[in-house]
Amino acid sequence: MIRLYQFGQAWGLPDPSPFCMKVVTYLQLANIDFESVSGLNNLQRAPKGKLPYIEDEGKIVADSGFIIPYLQEKYGNPVGEPTDPRQRGALRAITRMLDEDLYFAMVYARWIDEHNWRQHTFPQFFSKMPLPIRAVVPAIIRRGVRKSLHGQGMGRHTPGEIMQIGLRNLEALRDYLGDNPFIAGTEVCVADVTVYAFVAGIAKPPHASALKEFVAADPTLTNYVTRMDSRLAH
Numbered sequence: 001m002i003r004l005y006q007f008g009q010a011w012g013l014p015d016p017s018p019f020c021m022k023v024v025t026y027l028q029l030a031n032i033d034f035e036s037v038s039g040l041n042n043l044q045r046a047p048k049g050k051l052p053y054i055e056d057e058g059k060i061v062a063d064s065g066f067i068i069p070y071l072q073e074k075y076g077n078p079v080g081e082p083t084d085p086r087q088r089g090a091l092r093a094i095t096r097m098l099d100e101d102l103y104f105a106m107v108y109a110r111w112i113d114e115h116n117w118r119q120h121t122f123p124q125f126f127s128k129m130p131l132p133i134r135a136v137v138p139a140i141i142r143r144g145v146r147k148s149l150h151g152q153g154m155g156r157h158t159p160g161e162i163m164q165i166g167l168r169n170l171e172a173l174r175d176y177l178g179d180n181p182f183i184a185g186t187e188v189c190v191a192d193v194t195v196y197a198f199v200a201g202i203a204k205p206p207h208a209s210a211l212k213e214f215v216a217a218d219p220t221l222t223n224y225v226t227r228m229d230s231r232l233a234h
């Protein structure tokens with residue numbers, strides 16, 4: 001059986017990482033059995049130093065962007081892509097927009113925003129650490145997150161600008177979704193696993209942000225999350 005190495009459930013999500021959540025969502029929609037191996041220490045054995053990765057009959061595949069195509073190829077493709085090249089291209093671009101842009105605004109809101117760090121992120125990941133390391137390790141990890149946000153570029157903007165960047169992504173999603181039940185129209189397609197992972201990843205966790213306020217106030221996005229939730233419940 002496929003083993004999915006992930007962080008584990010948090011904040012009402014199958015995983016706090018939208019990348020792990022993409023893979024969980026794909027596996028569920030495609031009805032593929034899998035075993036979840038949860039824990040922060042999975043990072044130590046992760047081939048690319050990041051989660052998720054999977055192990056399938058001895059084969060290791062890392063990165064959601066490679067795992068999902070691997071699963072599509074090996075286990076058939078019940079959650080496909082639209083055949084229209086223009087729409088397919090737009091959905092691939094939306095997927096990358098979320099992976100490579102909205103993601104960093106979410107990381108900022110969860111890890112760097114002081115209130116969210118103290119109230120939600122620190123307690124979730126580090127409150128069970130024994131005291132001598134709890135006083136040191138979380139701060140080191142947070143410094144690493146800050147450094148990677150700076151390296152990527154998002155961390156060089158003001159908090160207001162970061163939220164503005166994230167909101168533009170959410171507006172684009174809302175506008176592309178329009179009245180459609182799913183991102184490509186009436187049928188679920190592979191881009192929905194990314195859209196759902198990110199929108200639910202903003203809507204469900206308790207972290208306060210302009211992103212969460214936007215999603216909460218927008219019926220297109222909140223109804224989309226509810227629709228995907230009920231689709232996944234079957």
Ligand SMILES: N[C@@H](CCC(=O)N[C@@H](CS)C(=O)NCC(=O)O)C(=O)O
Pocket residue numbers: 017018019020043049050051052062063064065
């Ligand atoms: N491109 C990767 C991104 C994976 C990723 O960034 N994972 C983050 C969690 S959201 C991670 O493992 N970070 C740990 C680290 O950088 O040390 C994918 O699509 O799987």
